[in-house]
Amino acid sequence: MNQKRLKIGILVFMAVILLCAGRMVYVDAIAARNNNKTSWKGAAKDPETVSGPAVTSVTISGEMRAVWIYYNEVKKQATSYSKWKKYIDKTFDTCKANKMNTVILQVRPCADAMYPSKYFPWSEYATGTAGKNPGFDPLKYAVTAAHQRKLAIQAWINPYRITLSSTKISSLPKDSIARKWAKSTKKSERRNVLSVNGALYFNPASAEVRTLVANGVKEIVKNYDVDGIHMDDYFYPSLGTANLKKFDYKEYQAYVSECKKEKVTAKTLVSWRRQNVNKMVKKVYSAIKKVDKKCLFGISPAGNLDNLYSATAYYSPVKIWMNSTKYIDYICPQIYWSFQHKTAPYKTMVQKWASIKRSKTVKMYIGIAGYRTGISKKDAKALGDPEWATSTTVLKRQVEYARSRKLDGFAVFSYGTFTNSSSSTKKEVKNLVKILK
Numbered sequence: 001m002n003q004k005r006l007k008i009g010i011l012v013f014m015a016v017i018l019l020c021a022g023r024m025v026y027v028d029a030i031a032a033r034n035n036n037k038t039s040w041k042g043a044a045k046d047p048e049t050v051s052g053p054a055v056t057s058v059t060i061s062g063e064m065r066a067v068w069i070y071y072n073e074v075k076k077q078a079t080s081y082s083k084w085k086k087y088i089d090k091t092f093d094t095c096k097a098n099k100m101n102t103v104i105l106q107v108r109p110c111a112d113a114m115y116p117s118k119y120f121p122w123s124e125y126a127t128g129t130a131g132k133n134p135g136f137d138p139l140k141y142a143v144t145a146a147h148q149r150k151l152a153i154q155a156w157i158n159p160y161r162i163t164l165s166s167t168k169i170s171s172l173p174k175d176s177i178a179r180k181w182a183k184s185t186k187k188s189e190r191r192n193v194l195s196v197n198g199a200l201y202f203n204p205a206s207a208e209v210r211t212l213v214a215n216g217v218k219e220i221v222k223n224y225d226v227d228g229i230h231m232d233d234y235f236y237p238s239l240g241t242a243n244l245k246k247f248d249y250k251e252y253q254a255y256v257s258e259c260k261k262e263k264v265t266a267k268t269l270v271s272w273r274r275q276n277v278n279k280m281v282k283k284v285y286s287a288i289k290k291v292d293k294k295c296l297f298g299i300s301p302a303g304n305l306d307n308l309y310s311a312t313a314y315y316s317p318v319k320i321w322m323n324s325t326k327y328i329d330y331i332c333p334q335i336y337w338s339f340q341h342k343t344a345p346y347k348t349m350v351q352k353w354a355s356i357k358r359s360k361t362v363k364m365y366i367g368i369a370g371y372r373t374g375i376s377k378k379d380a381k382a383l384g385d386p387e388w389a390t391s392t393t394v395l396k397r398q399v400e401y402a403r404s405r406k407l408d409g410f411a412v413f414s415y416g417t418f419t420n421s422s423s424s425t426k427k428e429v430k431n432l433v434k435i436l437k
Helices: 002-035 081-097 138-148 177-182 207-223 249-262 269-291 318-322 346-354 377-382 394-404 423-434
Strands: 064-069 102-108 152-157 193-196 199-202 228-231 296-299 363-368 409-413
Touching: 064 152, 064 363, 081 102, 081 138, 102 138, 138 152, 152 207, 177 193, 177 199, 199 207, 207 228, 207 269, 228 269, 249 269, 269 296, 269 318, 346 363, 346 394, 363 394, 394 409, 394 423
Parallel strands: 064 102, 064 409, 102 152, 152 228, 228 296, 363 409
Antiparallel strands: 193 199
């Protein structure tokens, strides 16, 4: 009898052990899924889409060779999972074949997203219809596909732009934060959305806007194994003299009044606007590093420094960013001119940028204009840049000159350079690739 009870006891004990073990495996599986930087909201339940071992990140050692893939190049490519997969596979294979090692994929062209987001509606560039869920996660596949090919991938966002050429609020998706703010009963929230030059922008002077931008970036870094976050040159829009005392001028007046009350000297309008951009950039950098210290944050400003320090546009104090450890990991000025440009020749522009005092933690890349290769003599003349129509070694020589200045790499705008059927562009690409190891 005692032996029988002993046997039963042993069997019960073993059953409990097996049950606990099974529960632990289940919990571990859930934990692993939750710890995996993948966005599940709104994504299709597809099987693993890329064969081979998972790669969570790619670190580029040596020269960065990046390709910008912008919104018009991904337009309507996510109407189905199979179409997106085919597009990304072909695109990334082409980048790899041309010896690139980084893709900069535009995932937030405006106040939208090419991924499921709790802050922004689906981008019209995903399916052709703003706010329409494609039924899968385009960014999830892009990250996986890039890493499988040992390509680093950076998520390219625009912080302030809401629309490209419309001020019609009702055209925005109903769940758009921009639409909600614009139609809010609170005046402070309505001021978060401004119109200028026939388009809508988030107000750079708004603390709420800065928080939204930072939270949107944090969402990407937290949910995806991106290797970097990238912003280009769209900060303050070009206001010109006509709009200089419009746009966010009400906020500036409020700021000046507050300074008077506090009996402190107010900044000039230009300095105040630059400070607004600084606050946003610094907040984004901090948000990224709190989630993933290895994730890079870089900005690609317009290539002419004089324009960046204009009193009517951009308000981007790049010199502060470059000589600090609190704003960016790299700078990539868009020097989109050839060596023969009349007013902004490539060599002169690179020299100006390279001479800026730079923190040891900040790298410098050069953005080069692949899209200008192969243009006609007439178009080149209109640009004041004839060399684009007379040479097929511009890109090659630009990279070589950047190397001679001991810069850290380059980025080509844009992916279409590698698929352009022009014989001149094909020769440009071939000559560029020859000098890439």
